[in-house]
Amino acid sequence: MLNWVAIFPEVSIVFMLIVSAFVLWLREKATPKTFFSLAKFGLIVALVATIILYNQSFLDGVYENFAYTTLFKILIYLAAWVNMGLAVKYFLAFNVSSFRFYTFILLSLLLLTMALSCANIGLLFGCVEVGFLLNYGLILTDNDDENLAQSAKIWLAFSLIVSVITLLAVVGLVYLAHSWAVSDIAAFITASASDWKVYGCCAVILISILFKLGVAPFHFWAPDILGLTILPVSGYLAIVPVLAYAAVWLKIAAELMPGIYGDFSLLLSVFALFSVVVGSIGANTELNMRKILAYVRIFVLGIVFLMWKNFQLETVFSGFIFLLICMITLLGIYAVFYGLKEKGVYLVNLLSVSGVSESKPFLGAAFVFFLFSLLGFPPSLGFLGLLSIVHDLVNEQNFVAVALILVGVVILSAAFLKVIKSVYFDKKTTHFDRVDKGIYWMLFWILAVIVILMLNPKYLMNDIEVLLRALMQ
Amino acid sequence: MNSVPYLLIMFLLPLGGVLMLLLAQDDEKSKGRNALSVAMLTVWASLVFIVLALSHVDSTYNHLQLVEQYVWLENPKITLTFGVDAFSLLLILSVNVAALIGMWGVRHFSVKMKSCMILTLLFLSMITGLFLAADVMSFFIFFAALLFPLFLLIGLFGDVKRQIALFRFMFYSICGALIFFVVLVVLYNHDTANVMLNKMADFKLGPKGEFFVWAAIFVALLSRIPIWPFHSWIAAVHSSIKNPLVFVLANMTPLTGIYGLMRFVPEGLPDSLLFLSTGLEVIAVITMLFIALIAFINMDFQYKIFSFMTVYYIFFMLGVFLPTSQYMLNIGFSLFAFMIIFSSIEVLVAYQEQIRHDNKLLSEGILTLLPKLSVIFTFMILAAVGMPLSAMFVNNFVLIAALLAYSFGTTVCAIAALMLVASALLVELYRRKKMPKLDFVTDDVEDISSKDFVFVSLTAVVLLLSLVNPLWFIRG
Amino acid sequence: MFALTVLKIGVLGLLTEIFQKNRMVRSWSWFLFAAVVLCLLPWLSGQGDLFKKSLWFFNWVDTSVIKIDIALRTGPEYAPFIWTQIIVLMFALSYNAFFSFEKMRLRYAGLYTLIFAAMMFVISAFNIMQLLIAICFVDILGFYLLQDIGVKRHYMFFNFFADFLLMVLFALIWGWERNLDISALSAFVKHSSFAGYAVGLFVISVCIKCGMAFFHNYLLDMKSISFVRGGFMMFATTPFTGLVLLYRCTNLFSGFEWAKYALEVMLGLSALWAIFAFVLIDAFKAKILYLHMLMISFLAAMILMNKTEFLALLPFVVMMACMLSGVMILPLVAAANEPLVSKTGGLVQLMKFSLGVSVLSLSGCLYFFSPYLKNDGAWLIWLLLVVLVVLFIHFFAQVYFGDVHADERVMAVVKNPNVLYFGFILASWAVLLFHAKPVFNTEFLNWGIFVLVVPSFILFAAKLRPLRFCDKAYACENVQTAAPALKLFDVCFILPIKTLGRVLWLTIDFLLIERFLVAFIRQTIYSMIRFSRWAHHNIKYAGTVFMIVGVVLVWFVYWLQKGGF
Known part of the structure; x- marks a missing residue:
């Protein structure tokens, strides 16, 4: 029996999309804030509805909600909300239409959150692939940069190839298992784990997610895309899809491939370590701040997948916490980016933000604080995340990984020190524009969240673990 | 637990000062005086609490007292544990007094006083936390945390010409912190990282684990001390800092390494780890001699002061090999006087440099133009080279005696290094006091003001008091 | 009583330093001199407790690791040293008050009294820590007394080096014996495997402190300061502390005869160096310093011999040294501060009184020391007296007799110095005569020989100028400016x-x-x-x-x- 109430969140998003389309069609002058307000409203309703309907399923075996899907959805909605709130500053500053941006965001959110609830493999991967491909439209928002257009085309080409191969793998699994239900396929995979065809299909599926996340060696698109696209899109793509695809990954590992996941442990270790190396070194090669953060993202994902190579509660939990902490910190950094403008242009190059601490001390201090948190310096939040990670690796006697991570942190610190040098030690060469008060408020709230979690990490470390347990069960 | 959480207050006071500084008004008119006043008041308040805490601590009792525990995380259990004895309180006292002297020295410098004071108080808070830490986790947190304000202080206000040297120094320190981090995790993995510092020796690990943990602890703590062959990275930064306050604070970092060694290394290392202590001895002596020799030929006074400090730090570090429960108080008193002496010398040198720069003079013979400054400067140099003008004299005597009994050869080399570095200081003193060859004497050169003279004289009085009665602020 | 006296004198010195006056400086100096004399009056009049055993002590440091007491004591074994200091203090304060070439006389007067108080702690030390700290304090105060930075330079380095060596030595001893008492030294040399090193350190320290050959340059530098300060530095600061050190720590030599021999060799070398330098070096003040160097060597040799009767001579030897240096400064003052001996000559015409007093002073010294020539070990005194006579004959010959080398301007102002310059000389002479034991049975013989015969012989010998060939050295720049020890x-x-x-x-x-x-x-x-x-x-x-x-x-x-x- 269909429980229509359960899909109220998704419906509210669809509804807002329709309303946005109408507004665009009917209203002559649609200010950037209009579409933000609409999107925000839809998002809030979806968020609240998700919380209220946390264990309501639309159709058992097809579209189901559990405690952990609710948790992931809440995190995704919250991250998206903050991004949207920051993004509107951009569109207001340039006085351009934000319809395209918010529409694609909402569509992407819809598909990603749906994927989390899908118990049908076709629906699941349909949502995942389409949701990813939709990013093409997002990437080209308000941008006529030739380089970006070129990179986006190449990105699209690779994404299409990957999507097609993934869908083929999905179809293959369905054919072999004779079922579209995730649970049936999972049982089949467990029974036929030694079959190379099954292994191949599962490998393709996993690689597809890794590609979407930007884990090395499938990371090549991330620095270019995140570095060249406009700030709102870069901020969104750097954070929200990571949370979403990480959630999808955990779902796949727990529900689709529990029987074969262990066979990919070595492979995941290799990819993870590769990401750690690529991320840490790559961050030192760039002067584009967003590209630096793209590499940091790769580094972080590398560490996360080192923890997720075995699907055990402790390692999954510590990986997830680490990821969450890093994403919150990245959110803070992107908020800082919104304050770095010269003559209306958002600054990208490290050299152009020299001496920003002189005129914008709060931004400078916040930036440095976030960077130190990413490095895992105590007593920041990042320290707890890193402690969790390294503790579990030591538990596993995986000292090579520990050594590599710590070396990676040292190499990454070189890049961060370069940034700090530019922000604090170099002479000011730019006359920075006045920062919108809303940016300061956003930064303040992000910092407040971080400080609260620092002082009382119980909420992060204990309460979330309880919710994640459901996933393992 | 005590009713008044002295230790928590001591740790939080500088942070409170930071908050007050953020609210303090500072503009072109006040020229940073507000910020400086707030910062100095904060340090004075800290000193009051430190002295209060000292009055509650029994110096004859070897274990940590006034223990306070604050739970950070329930599961896994991570607590912040504070505990002190007379030794750690002496170090905290010395660090705060040195910082106060540094603040006094920087008040005529044209720097962004508010930012400087904020970072100074942050650093003071972290280093206080380190000396208060009673378990490994708490120790590590502050061990790593103090790098952040230190780096910004040196980079922003240190006026270091070669920034690449600063980065190298930071990498080196970060590496040390990360190695310690691994130790923390190993302990955490084994049982809990809330192992009390003085119980590290009782912690049971297998032979491989024992070797790894202790070697890592040694390496991590030594990374803070300019040990050969990594001394040049630290030397390049510390000796080139022009700002006296930043110089004083930056040169406090080796103290963290020494303190750690004093706390971690047990009396009587197990036989399997004796090679570590031998290695440490050899490296210590090589470093002392090496740095002392270079100080002797180097014309830069900042480098001489840095060398003097390094050689003495390593000398105190050799005290690790002694029965620390017996000699800790001696080392503590010596360090107390030592910190006051070196910070006073640095501030006075900075003042001379300012005069020299403003009046386009040479450093040779500059003290002939500044008679009042000359008296105090001479006093401090004589106290630094080991004359009986401070607590350093008697306590260094005790340490030298104990070290000679422990290892004659090592101590003789160490003494040679101490003499070399003291000679270097004396050579510089002579150079600054002798009449210049060319007659460029100017009447416009302003000697140290009466207020400044009184302040520096008070530090001299404190030093003399520490000689006359080393126990005048300690119970027991 | 003793402690109180020392405290009073110390306080006088401190107050003088703190409340420096710019006006009526000479009067204040005399006032200080009078105040010090008043404090010391019981001793000066022979009524004090200097020769009686007395002890004042203070428990300074009392910890589980180390316990240090500070003491001030008197007694027969300390009295000679204390008397020496009193004499030197009187010498310094009196000359300081009127010596026209001294600028900051009040400041120096204060320092003299402070150093005296510090020296009492050196002399009274019964533990090595007090000895060490007091020696260091004397060095620091001496450092401030040397106003000239050029003089301070070598003083600073040599004394720092010596003090550091002493610190290491005493630390070695205490670390081994865990006993700070000086009496523990003998136990240390018996039991310790590092006793050899310790004794070596001790010998080097004593050599530096006493300013022996190769280590004397820091004392030689004092030729650029006034002879008052120079004399005071020699007998009331570093070199004298070396003598006290030697005296108190002779236990270290037991079982290490080589060290004693080494020290004797150094003393011999120092004496020879001093003699040759006295003869060959042109400057007045340098000659005075070499004279002091000779006397210090003699005193050190006396202490090494460890004879009680010789120890009692200590203050008299020092008094003799101060008196003779006062004698040597008379021509310098008279000749308008002419620094070089070679630029004088023929001054007898205008300075008969000075010459008379000088010759009588020397004769008085011979008279005083003659009774001791019969004692066991008297060869040392023989040697000293012969050397002194030869050296002063040479000095008198150059300054008072022979051709006049001074220029007309100087000769025009030459006359006997102010009567005050003779005060200390005559007072010392009187003290020597008062304490002298008769050599011959009859008073007539004693007075006749030492008032008539000996001075006549000295004058005759001076007129003959037997060492005139040494005058060539005055023209040799290399000899005058050589500093071979420093080069070494x-x-x-x-x-x-x-x-x-x-x-x-x-x-x-x-x-x-x-x-x-x-x-x-x-x-x-x-x-x-x-x-x-x-x-x-x-x-x-x-x-x-x-x-x-x-x-x-x-x-x-x-x-x-x-x-x-």
Whole structure:
């Protein structure tokens, strides 16, 4: 029996999309804030509805909600909300239409959150692939940069190839298992784990997610895309899809491939370590701040997948916490980016933000604080995340990984020190524009969240673990 | 637990000062005086609490007292544990007094006083936390945390010409912190990282684990001390800092390494780890001699002061090999006087440099133009080279005696290094006091003001008091 | 009583230093002199407790590791040393009050009294810590007394070096014996395996402190300050502390005769050096300093002989030294501060009184010491007296007799100095005569020989000028400015240290660390960065390559898991 109430969140998003389309069609002058307000409203309703309907399923075996899907959805909605709130500053500053941006965001959110609830493999991967491909439209928002257009085309080409191969793998699994239900396929995979065809299909599926996340060696698109696209899109793509695809990954590992996941442990270790190396070194090669953060993202994902190579509660939990902490910190950094403008242009190059601490001390201090948190310096939040990670690796006697991570942190610190040098030690060469008060408020709230979690990490470390347990069960 | 959480207050006071500084008004008119006043008041308040805490601590009792525990995380259990004895309180006292002297020295410098004071108080808070830490986790947190304000202080206000040297120094320190981090995790993995510092020796690990943990602890703590062959990275930064306050604070970092060694290394290392202590001895002596020799030929006074400090730090570090429960108080008193002496010398040198720069003079013979400054400067140099003008004299005597009994050869080399570095200081003193060859004497050169003279004289009085009665602020 | 006296004198000195006056300085100096005399009156009049045993002590440091007491004591064994200091203090304060070439007389007067108080602690020390600290305090105060930085330089280094050696020595002893008492020294030399090193350190320290040959340059530098301060420094500060050190720590020599012999050799060398330098060096003040150096060597030799009767002579020897230096300064003052002996000559015409007093003073010294020539070990006194006579004959000959070498301007003002300059000389002479034991049975013989015969002989010998050939040395610049000891130190110590420092800095810091280690790490990191940039520079090719790498890795891992090689 269909429980229509359960899909109220998704419906509210669809509804807002329709309303946005109408507004665009009917209203002559649609200010950037209009579409933000609409999107925000839809998002809030979806968020609240998700919380209220946390264990309501639309159709058992097809579209189901559990405690952990609710948790992931809440995190995704919250991250998206903050991004949207920051993004509107951009569109207001340039006085351009934000319809395209918010529409694609909402569509992407819809598909990603749906994927989390899908118990049908076709629906699941349909949502995942389409949701990813939709990013093409997002990437080209308000941008006529030739380089970006070129990179986006190449990105699209690779994404299409990957999507097609993934869908083929999905179809293959369905054919072999004779079922579209995730649970049936999972049982089949467990029974036929030694079959190379099954292994191949599962490998393709996993690689597809890794590609979407930007884990090395499938990371090549991330620095270019995140570095060249406009700030709102870069901020969104750097954070929200990571949370979403990480959630999808955990779902796949727990529900689709529990029987074969262990066979990919070595492979995941290799990819993870590769990401750690690529991320840490790559961050030192760039002067584009967003590209630096793209590499940091790769580094972080590398560490996360080192923890997720075995699907055990402790390692999954510590990986997830680490990821969450890093994403919150990245959110803070992107908020800082919104304050770095010269003559209306958002600054990208490290050299152009020299001496920003002189005129914008709060931004400078916040930036440095976030960077130190990413490095895992105590007593920041990042320290707890890193402690969790390294503790579990030591538990596993995986000292090579520990050594590599710590070396990676040292190499990454070189890049961060370069940034700090530019922000604090170099002479000011730019006359920075006045920062919108809303940016300061956003930064303040992000910092407040971080400080609260620092002082009382119980909420992060204990309460979330309880919710994640459901996933393992 | 005590009713008044002295230790928590001591740790939080500088942070409170930071908050007050953020609210303090500072503009072109006040020229940073507000910020400086707030910062100095904060340090004075800290000193009051430190002295209060000292009055509650029994110096004859070897274990940590006034223990306070604050739970950070329930599961896994991570607590912040504070505990002190007379030794750690002496170090905290010395660090705060040195910082106060540094603040006094920087008040005529044209720097962004508010930012400087904020970072100074942050650093003071972290280093206080380190000396208060009673378990490994708490120790590590502050061990790593103090790098952040230190780096910004040196980079922003240190006026270091070669920034690449600063980065190298930071990498080196970060590496040390990360190695310690691994130790923390190993302990955490084994049982809990809330192992009390003085119980590290009782912690049971297998032979491989024992070797790894202790070697890592040694390496991590030594990374803070300019040990050969990594001394040049630290030397390049510390000796080139022009700002006296930043110089004083930056040169406090080796103290963290020494303190750690004093706390971690047990009396009587197990036989399997004796090679570590031998290695440490050899490296210590090589470093002392090496740095002392270079100080002797180097014309830069900042480098001489840095060398003097390094050689003495390593000398105190050799005290690790002694029965620390017996000699800790001696080392503590010596360090107390030592910190006051070196910070006073640095501030006075900075003042001379300012005069020299403003009046386009040479450093040779500059003290002939500044008679009042000359008296105090001479006093401090004589106290630094080991004359009986401070607590350093008697306590260094005790340490030298104990070290000679422990290892004659090592101590003789160490003494040679101490003499070399003291000679270097004396050579510089002579150079600054002798009449210049060319007659460029100017009447416009302003000697140290009466207020400044009184302040520096008070530090001299404190030093003399520490000689006359080393126990005048300690119970027991 | 003793402690109170020392305290009073110390306070007088401190107050003088703190409340410096710019006006009526001479009067204040005389006032201080009078105040000090008043404090010392009981002793000066023979009624004090200087020869009675008394003790005042203070428990300074009392910890579980070390316990240090500070004491002030008197008694027969301390009295000679204390008397010496009283004499030197009287000498210094009196001359300081009127010596026209002294500028900051009140400041120096204060320092003299402070140093006296500090020396009491040196003399009274019954533990090595008090000895060490008091010696250091005397050195510090002496450092401030030497106003001239050129003089301070060598003083600073030599004394710092000696004090450090002493500190190490005493630390070694205490570390071994765990006893600070000086009596523990004998136990230390018996039991310790490092006793040899300790004794060696001690010998070097004493040599430096006493300003013996090769270590005397820091004392020689005092020729550029007034003879009052120079004399005071010699007998009331560092060299005298060396003598006290030698006296208190002679236990260290038991079982180490080589050390005693080494010290004796150094003393002999010092005496020879002083004699030759006195004869050959032109400057008045340098001659005075060499005279003092000779006396210090003599005193050290006396102490080494360890004879009680000789120890009692200590204050008289010092008094003699001060008196003779006062005698030697008379021509300098009279000749308008002419620094060189060679620029005087023929002054007898205008300074008969000065010459008379000088000759009688020397004769008085001979009279005083003659009774001791019969004692066991008197060869030393014989030697000293003969040397003194020869040296002063040479001095008188050059200054008072012979051709006039001073210029007309100087000769026009030459006359006997102010009567005040004779005060100390005559007072010392009187004290010597008062305490002298008769040599011959009859008073007539005693007075006749030492008032008539001996002075006549001295004058006659001076007129003959037997050592006139030594005057050639005055014209030789190399002899006058030579400082062979300093050159030796430079070559043996300073230069090798500096060379070693430079070599180490260049090879280790620069070549090994900067050029090799740091450059290697930098190159490695740059190579990785360059490679990464190259690998990612084109998204199309990078994408293709990385995707292929990914697929290959998948296959490779699968193959490994299935059995691999």
